[in-house]
Amino acid sequence: MNFVGLFQALDTSQSINAKRDALIEFIRHADVLESAIAVQALTGRLEKKRLKPSLLKYTANQAFVETPWLFEECYATVGDLSETLAILFANPQAKPQTNAPILQQWIEHQTTLAGLKPEVLADALLAQLQEFSKDEAFLFLKLSSGGFRVGVSKGLVHEAIARAIDMDRAVIEERLMGPFVADRKWLQRLQEPVTQNELDARPLPFLLANPITDEEIAALNPQDTLVEYKWDGIRAQLIKTDQTIRLWSRGDQDITEQFPDIVDSAITLPSPMILDGEILAGTPGQLQSFNQLQTRLNRKRITQSLLNTHPAFFKAYDLLRFQGEDMRDQPLAARKAVLETITIQQSPVLCPQRVAEIAAMREAARDLGAEGVMIKDRQSTYGAGRKAGYWWKWKLDPMTADCVLIYAQAGHGRRANLHSDYTLACWNDQDELVPVAKAYSGLTDVELKAMDQWIRKHTIQKFGPVRQVEPLQVFEIGFEGIAASTRHKSGIALRFPRILRWRQDVGPKDADGLAHFHALMTNHHAL
Amino acid sequence: MVSKKSRHRDPLVIRTPEGLYCPKAQAHIDPWRSVDCALITHAHADHARAGSKDYHCALGGEGLLKQRLGDQQITPHAYGDSFTRGDVQISFHPAGHVLGSAQIRLDDGDSVWVITGDYKRDPDPTCKAFEPVPCDVLITEATFALPIYRWPSMDQTMDQLFAWWDHHVRHQRTPVLLCYSLGKAQRMMAEIQRRSDRSVKVHGAVATLNRLYEQQGIDLCPWERASETNRGVSSDLVIAPPQVAGSSFLKRFHPTELAMASGWMQVRGVRRRASIHQGFVVSDHADWNGLIQTVQESQATQVYATHGETRVLTRYLNEHLDIAADRLETAFGIEEGVDQ
Numbered sequence: 001m002n003f004v005g006l007f008q009a010l011d012t013s014q015s016i017n018a019k020r021d022a023l024i025e026f027i028r029h030a031d032v033l034e035s036a037i038a039v040q041a042l043t044g045r046l047e048k049k050r051l052k053p054s055l056l057k058y059t060a061n062q063a064f065v066e067t068p069w070l071f072e073e074c075y076a077t078v079g080d081l082s083e084t085l086a087i088l089f090a091n092p093q094a095k096p097q098t099n100a101p102i103l104q105q106w107i108e109h110q111t112t113l114a115g116l117k118p119e120v121l122a123d124a125l126l127a128q129l130q131e132f133s134k135d136e137a138f139l140f141l142k143l144s145s146g147g148f149r150v151g152v153s154k155g156l157v158h159e160a161i162a163r164a165i166d167m168d169r170a171v172i173e174e175r176l177m178g179p180f181v182a183d184r185k186w187l188q189r190l191q192e193p194v195t196q197n198e199l200d201a202r203p204l205p206f207l208l209a210n211p212i213t214d215e216e217i218a219a220l221n222p223q224d225t226l227v228e229y230k231w232d233g234i235r236a237q238l239i240k241t242d243q244t245i246r247l248w249s250r251g252d253q254d255i256t257e258q259f260p261d262i263v264d265s266a267i268t269l270p271s272p273m274i275l276d277g278e279i280l281a282g283t284p285g286q287l288q289s290f291n292q293l294q295t296r297l298n299r300k301r302i303t304q305s306l307l308n309t310h311p312a313f314f315k316a317y318d319l320l321r322f323q324g325e326d327m328r329d330q331p332l333a334a335r336k337a338v339l340e341t342i343t344i345q346q347s348p349v350l351c352p353q354r355v356a357e358i359a360a361m362r363e364a365a366r367d368l369g370a371e372g373v374m375i376k377d378r379q380s381t382y383g384a385g386r387k388a389g390y391w392w393k394w395k396l397d398p399m400t401a402d403c404v405l406i407y408a409q410a411g412h413g414r415r416a417n418l419h420s421d422y423t424l425a426c427w428n429d430q431d432e433l434v435p436v437a438k439a440y441s442g443l444t445d446v447e448l449k450a451m452d453q454w455i456r457k458h459t460i461q462k463f464g465p466v467r468q469v470e471p472l473q474v475f476e477i478g479f480e481g482i483a484a485s486t487r488h489k490s491g492i493a494l495r496f497p498r499i500l501r502w503r504q505d506v507g508p509k510d511a512d513g514l515a516h517f518h519a520l521m522t523n524h525h526a527l
Numbered sequence: 528m529v530s531k532k533s534r535h536r537d538p539l540v541i542r543t544p545e546g547l548y549c550p551k552a553q554a555h556i557d558p559w560r561s562v563d564c565a566l567i568t569h570a571h572a573d574h575a576r577a578g579s580k581d582y583h584c585a586l587g588g589e590g591l592l593k594q595r596l597g598d599q600q601i602t603p604h605a606y607g608d609s610f611t612r613g614d615v616q617i618s619f620h621p622a623g624h625v626l627g628s629a630q631i632r633l634d635d636g637d638s639v640w641v642i643t644g645d646y647k648r649d650p651d652p653t654c655k656a657f658e659p660v661p662c663d664v665l666i667t668e669a670t671f672a673l674p675i676y677r678w679p680s681m682d683q684t685m686d687q688l689f690a691w692w693d694h695h696v697r698h699q700r701t702p703v704l705l706c707y708s709l710g711k712a713q714r715m716m717a718e719i720q721r722r723s724d725r726s727v728k729v730h731g732a733v734a735t736l737n738r739l740y741e742q743q744g745i746d747l748c749p750w751e752r753a754s755e756t757n758r759g760v761s762s763d764l765v766i767a768p769p770q771v772a773g774s775s776f777l778k779r780f781h782p783t784e785l786a787m788a789s790g791w792m793q794v795r796g797v798r799r800r801a802s803i804h805q806g807f808v809v810s811d812h813a814d815w816n817g818l819i820q821t822v823q824e825s826q827a828t829q830v831y832a833t834h835g836e837t838r839v840l841t842r843y844l845n846e847h848l849d850i851a852a853d854r855l856e857t858a859f860g861i862e863e864g865v866d867q
Contacts, residue, residue, distance in 0.1 A: 012804050013784075013804055067847060073836075078675060084675065138795075417796060
């Protein structure tokens with residue numbers, strides 16, 4: 001079986017067991033280089049965007065040079081750029097090759113294509129697509145342009161690998177941390193013993209928190225917990241060996257190069273050591289908004305002036321390895337005790353006697369620019385993933401506002417052809433509606449369907465895939481933060497906006513005005 | 528040849544609250560309300576409604592029409608034969624959509640209008656192939672008027688279907704093919720019959736229509752009606768209308784694997800939203816190329832599009848093929864429903 005065969009098996013089955021079985025069979029029997037690249041692709045490790053979406057669009061427009069609008073109609077109906085091109089340009093009569101390995105060849109071909117001038121690339125890509133079946137063309141494009149998803153979780157892939165080579169899943173997950181080398185030895189390497197130096201240099205699976213429920217709060221023994229603020233930054237491990245300092249994000253990216261200032265400040269720290277913590281924007285005395293970090297992540301070159309305008313630092317809250325020793329089996333309180341001997345920014349810790357103290361700390365979080373609190377079991381070891389009963393997060397209630405739907409657009413993937421992406425607006429001083437948020441989720445499938453029909457019937461104008469609708473529907477949105485912005489017409493930018501509920505009980509005139517947002521900004525520590 | 532100057536003077540077909548209407552012949556075409564005289568293109572529910580006095584249809588389609596509408600006054604006409612009402616010659620011509628489906632040709636001596644009803648250009652062993660009819664004005668459907676709709680060959684689809692069928696039987700799951708009970712189900716069964724000695728179990732709604740097809744001499748694969756006593760995994764394919772998804776009918780064959788045969792299956796998101804595991808792209812409508820080919824072969828200088836992607840088709844005809852085209856709102860088709 002090759003990757004196309006695997007994809008077909010995964011895509012046409014909705015049972016987890018069938019998917020797992022297909023993966024195990026593939027890992028056992030596929031060409032080992034094919035499986036290596038497939039694992040990269042399925043776990044989001046493939047180097048992204050060899051062919052940018054803009055190049056795919058350019059290619060389509062070359063083919064539809066007389067009728068660009070017709071391509072836009074197709075794209076709006078399909079909802080996925082790669083799939084649109086695959087349907088339009090693949091050979092409908094071609095049979096997919098589902099056995100011989102293809103990924104290595106595809107990647108090389110994509111790299112060659114990426115080096116061509118756009119006009120030449122468009123012709124070459126079209127010629128290539130015409131040789132493919134629809135599934136092959138779809139996968140080829142998906143793999144080249146990033147964002148490949150096939151309804152298989154990382155965890156399921158890890159489990160399948162573990163079963164295929166008869167090893168423990170936790171061991172596999174640990175050994176798969178860090179950069180993944182896709183070569184013919186990847187499976188063999190997973191089964192080999194690990195050296196001390198490798199252990200010291202390799203990132204570890206993150207322990208994640210579960211949201212706390214009201215029942216869990218009621219059942220909590222505060223004396224058994226340690227409480228910290230939940231900081232709004234990039235969760236990362238700082239890995240220091242005698243030779244190197246690296247930053248490894250929770251999204252499994254090496255982000256060291258984006259934060260030379262943090263690397264510099266870590267030079268004086270002891271080694272070898274692995275810290276778990278948060279990369280935050282600003283300085284310890286003056287936090288800045290999360291958007292500032294986004295700028296750091298997006299820049300190719302980090303200049304001195306960017307370091308001056310967008311400073312960042314590392315706040316440590318756990319110690320995973322120290323001087324060659326794995327600390328994860330020690331209780332949290334013991335790990336904290338060692339961590340406190342290290343000179344690095346740390347998160348203040350509360351040892352509460354009563355739940356009311358935790359609640360008070362949570363209330364104080366917003367003014368500090370934090371998202372809430374983390375409640376951790378004092379005796380807990382450092383597990384992998386979302387272990388129940390280890391760490392909880394108790395987030396602040398989101399800020400809310402009632403907004404009016406003004407534009408709707410069809411979604412992607414499962415929501416293709418269903419108008420699920422909303423632009424919501426509030427009233428300004430001149431009684432005009434100005435857009436404040438784009439929100440994608442939060443409605444039930446039934447509500448989405450009903451709204452889709454409503455949108456189709458109440459469209460005022462179409463701009464390609466976007467429909468302007470009569471401003472009649474009101475939604476309550478929730479968001480985690482609010483900041484002034486010069487890029488938005490409304491002058492504000494919301495963090496994580498999403499729809500909380502469909503306010504069928506109120507009319508558009510009852511929606512909030514900009515003044516409501518300005519009040520939120522001044523009341524809650526404008527970052 | 529017909530005169531091209533006369534077309535705007537006096538439209539032969541207009542839209543009334545009851546549906547498309549030819550005043551000179553005093554006849555409606557696929558009316559959605561009760562009228563005196565109804566010319567019917569085919570028996571699907573959005574084109575054939577009960578309650579009119581007189582029905583006319585193509586010979587071969589009257590059985591289906593009776594089954595759908597009950598006992599009505601129905602006059603069948605052989606394909607190509609014409610009869611006269613008012614000063615208008617009326618004739619039915621094969622549309623290739625389902626058994627007995629027809630395009631309707633109206634000729635008042637001054638101009639020729641053709642109403643296609645639903646149609647396809649791909650071969651189908653259960654009905655007569657579409658025949659192009661030259662005309663001045665063509666009233667066409669546009670269900671799949673987007674270039675993304677290009678139908679694969681039936682050979683390829685049937686290979687896929689058999690592989691999928693065998694795979695799930697091997698894994699002890701009942702393969703269930705959801706498709707429209709009038710037309711698509713019989714087409715799939717005729718294609719199975721041409722290529723194999725496989726047999727199927729069918730839902731009651733399909734069984735009734737199968738008998739009508741067989742009475743017209745259509746060769747279907749061996750089938751039996753899935754009865755209450757059929758329980759457990761079936762190695763026969765089960766063919767049922769899409770409405771059974773999630774019903775107790777399917778529970779009988781548990782565990783099941785659902786597939787759907789429809790033109791809508793061309794788009795992955797549509798299939799996944801319908802919670803269908805496997806889609807087979809088979810449509811009884813014309814694909815993009817089929818629609819354009821039909822418009823061109825008709826030689827019409829004016830085209831009206833009645834349902835589906837009418838906006839796209841008329842814009843393309845106006846701007847790129849230099850054929851005058853307009854939309855004509857009707858009650859045919861369903862914007863995002865299941866393919867017929």
